[in-house]
Amino acid sequence: MTFKKWLKTPKAYVAFAMIVYLLIASIGYKNALGIKNGLVAVIASVIVDIFMNMIKKRKWTIPDGAIITGLIISLILSTATSLAVIAGTAVIAILSKHIIVYKKKPIFNPAAFGLLLSVLIFQTGQSWWGAFGDLPAWTILFLLIGGYLLTNRINKFVQVFTFLGTSFLLLVLMAHFNIGDAMDAFRPPFINATLFFGFFMLTDPPTSPGKNGDQLIFGLLTAAIGTIIYALFGGLIYLFIGLCFGNLYSYLKKRSTSKVALSRSSMKKTQRSLS
Amino acid sequence: MAKMNKKWVVLCSTAIAAVYATGYYSTEAQANKIDMQQNAQIHSQSSTVAMNTTQLKLPQTNTKITTKTITKTTPKTTTNIKTKTVQSRNSSPNISQSKTKQSITAPAKTVQIKRIYKNGTFTGMGENRRGSIQVAVKIENDRIMDVEISDFGMHYSESDIVGLPGEVLKRQNAQVSNVSGATYSTQAFQDAVLNALYQAKNA
Structure with a gap:
């Protein structure tokens, strides 16, 4: 694939958006630590990705997926996180991409899965600094512009709208009935996290469904489970847990579809041999 | 799979923005109340910081x-x-x-010297965009005798900052070293201790 062709792929859109966000956030926070963390996460991700591809004897491709995973991890983990923990999180994410698979495609979103395990293993703190969590509220516009461009490119509006609509509706109900901490969820940095997650993590093509009906259920399930977890326990990992359930739904759907397709083709074969 | 019509995109975006606005404004009163508390804290802490760093270190x-x-x-x-x-x-x-x-x-000769802090246990609150922490600071004879996290309302794990009360006792001031990966919890804890010290300050 030529570079010009690659630039038109969804992965190029995401990679470009993540690099731009990394630069904007670094300028906004007047802190270059994030760029250093980004480089470490990308290098760790790419090394493990290439290594796993060599073990699996796969054809060489640009490790753009690994670069995106590394960038997302570095934009979510606090800039104060140690480099070893950042690299460790990236390694977990890429290993999950190669180990927990169905038909060579990852079941779970690598970045979300890596970050979730990172909290459990390393007790990492997520600041979502790359989603401009502590910058002025108008910087959310950058998330919306990048998010709409990507969602339009990969045709996942149904999924994103269902996710955001369900999340906000459930949070309104939480606020009305005084359950959990709905106030925080409507304000930075939580709203930044929700938008960043909805536009750039939820829409990952290999781990989310393509059909509109499936996108609707996927978005609904991710939002509902995530918000319920937030209402019950608070914290910052509710989005990742919700997405893991959404990914599981997507996997089960793919599996059931391929089983149906397999049984249909075998039926056709038997009919042909009988005739 | 057909692309979503632009009209539908605009319509859905507007609907979602409306739901978001409902949630935002319905929680506005609560947010304003917290903002006022935070402003009061900042005011109190600014006057405590200088005193805290110099005067609490007793041999x-x-x-x-x-x-x-x-x-x-x-x-x-x-x-x-x-x-x-x-x-x-x-x-x-x-x-x-x-x-x-x-x-x-010569017990008749009495010299009354004011202490910087009152004796007793004082609570302080530290808040930021990631939640709040309440601490109870016990002061005796201008020494910090005990620090306890009485309420942990951060969106992070409490285990990140379990060592900080001990650090306050050791240093005898609110300046604690930042816990890597728990910057916001560290800040809130430090603010809470400063707030408690302000409450304890003698008039």
């Missing part, structure tokens, strides 16, 4: 001397002895002991 030996003299004297003279000892915190133990003896022999 360990002075405390021992004070305790020793209390056991030797009557309740009336104890007050005098304690205040004298605090006053001479930079002097050597021998000098403070001799002063103690003098005050026992």
